[in-house]
Amino acid sequence: MKFRRLIFANLFRKKVRLILTIGSFAIALVLFTFLAVIKSAFNRGVEIAGADRLIVVDRVGLMNLMPISYADKIAAIPGVKAVAHDHWFGGVYQDEKNFFPQFVIDVENHRKVYPEFIVPDDHWNNFVKDRQGAIAGAKLAERFHWKVGDRIPIKTTLYGGAVWEFNLDGIYHTEKPDGDQGQFWLQWKYFDENVPSVIKSTAGWYILKLNNPDDAVRVAKAIDEKFANSSHETKTQTESAFAAYFAKQFGNIEFLILTIGSVVFFTLLLVTGNTMAISVRERTGELAVLKAIGVTDRSVLFLVLAESVAIALFGGMLGLLLAWGAIPVISGALTGMLPPLLLSKTMLALGLIFAFLVGAASGLLPGIGAMRMRVVNALRRV
Amino acid sequence: MVRVDGSGNSQSLICVRGLNKTYSRGGEKIQVLQGLNLDVDKGDFVAFMGPSGSGKTTLLNLLGGLDVPSAGSITVDGDEITHMSGSKLTQWRARHVGFIFQMYNLIPVLTAYQNVELPLLLTKLSGSDRRKHVETALAVVGLGDRMHHYPRQLSGGQEQRVTIARAIVSDPTFLLCDEPTGDLDRKSADEIMALIEELVGKYGKTVLMVTHDPVVAARAHTTLHLEKGVLVEGKASRQSVLAGGAA
Incomplete structure (x- = not known):
């Protein structure tokens, strides 16, 4: 030039x-x-959502809980490989500004539906054995300088404002470095024992893994039809659609x-x-x-x-x-x-x-x- | 040899025939040049004089391919330029015309060297060849020791020398000078005219110059006067003008 x-x-x-x-x-x-x-x-x-995962929520909205009995009924639908349930715990650590997502997970099935979260086997085994156990994402642990064995108090904002204490049994990573490593998991059984009776035996949402992603429309339709006219009708959507729906909650x-x-x-x-x-x-x-x-x-x-x-x-x-x-x-x-x-x-x-x-x-x-x-x-x- | 009666032959370097230029201003048509003829041979040094608005600069612009005539033809070194497209005319100017303006028109953010190099950037010359040409051109105008100065660091006379170096660096067929000394004091003007004379005498350049200054015009081989859109030669014309018109 x-x-x-x-x-x-x-x-x-x-x-x-x-x-x-x-x-x-x-x-x-x-x-x-x-x-x-x-x-x-x-x-x-939306970008990282699995193509072979569906999310089932109460048709009225995310804040409405569904019976835990739905898990077996969903699992029985042809094409469903695994089903897990999740709950939103909604607590804070020490101070309200220390907010991060805490999920009440289904220990038996969580790893089947979320294989991209990598937990060392010894960490996972300790967690399964420990009803007060918890697993934190690597970035979350780094943020608060937590290490395995620490006792973590979490004050819930949803269930009476009590402080729940957890033992940090493990740290998870993700396959991709930019994956979500900021979650905190606790056991559903421990949660179910300690929540008010109205919350007991419920799930916030279900996550199911399909045998074949091409079955997504058929399976979603079958689930929603199964629970039609029940007290908790469902809305089943792909994980990416759910993520987009969730993002829109912010406006x-x-x-x-x-x-x-x-x-x-x-x-x-x-x-x-x-x-x-x-x-x-x-x-x-x-x-x-x-x-x-x-x-x-x-x-x-x-x-x-x-x-x-x-x-x-x-x-x-x-x-x-x-x-x-x-x-x-x-x-x-x-x-x-x-x-x-x-x-x-x-x-x-x-x-x-x-x-x-x-x-x-x-x-x-x-x-x-x-x-x-x-x-x-x-x-x-x- | 310069002729204005249309009697030149095909050997002329510049051959102008029946040149007309009309401007429209506020709905009114103003005819600046009317059937002008001109023949200039290689190595000629021609000065154009005339009152303001007589069409001297218009003629220069037409000869330099900066403007297009309303009618007539201009042939330079065998190329008829009057029917060339805009882009061809631009290429032709780059090869054949060196412009020297009254206000120098140097690029202030470039050094003398870089200003002189500009026309060569349009050629396929290598960097080292360009350097040789630029250094030679600056040496010819006596500014070999000022090549890395910016225009603001030079006097008016030196700036005009840089303009001349820029005009000659690509060895054009002819030079067009529009009031080259108009912004200079007498001493600097003399130096510039000596330089232009040297370009004609020593290097065989063809120069066409517009000037208001009779002293400057006297340095040319031929002085032509533009009067009512046509060229008339030498003193006879001036006398006739002074005596009461071209009639």
């Missing part, structure tokens, strides 16, 4: 303006990346993020476009001279676009760098309130592509203006 020296020289012509433009671009991209990361965090459940995050993201996008477009328009206007004479000495209209357009793309990429890289540093800190501060915020390589690449597109779009109008400019008229203005 023979004109790179000219492009870079023009970039640094007005240093204050360049710094301000790059700065505003960087800040906007930090915001944009943060929104994208939040959106991704809410969608992660229409996607719409909110899309709206804010669009505002950020158009603001960036205007800021960079304005900078480029002023810059091109200031250089009318110089561009005319370039055309006079034989630089083609397309090359003039390229010079303007290259400049605006360079500004956008500088700003974009700075913004992504800031986001890369800030997101783990923000994620740490928000632990428990939001799913873990992860800035993946894909998102970084998308951020750069976004910056490139904004740069190209904002340079397009001034570039076309420069391309169409008549040399004779422009020289007359000098």
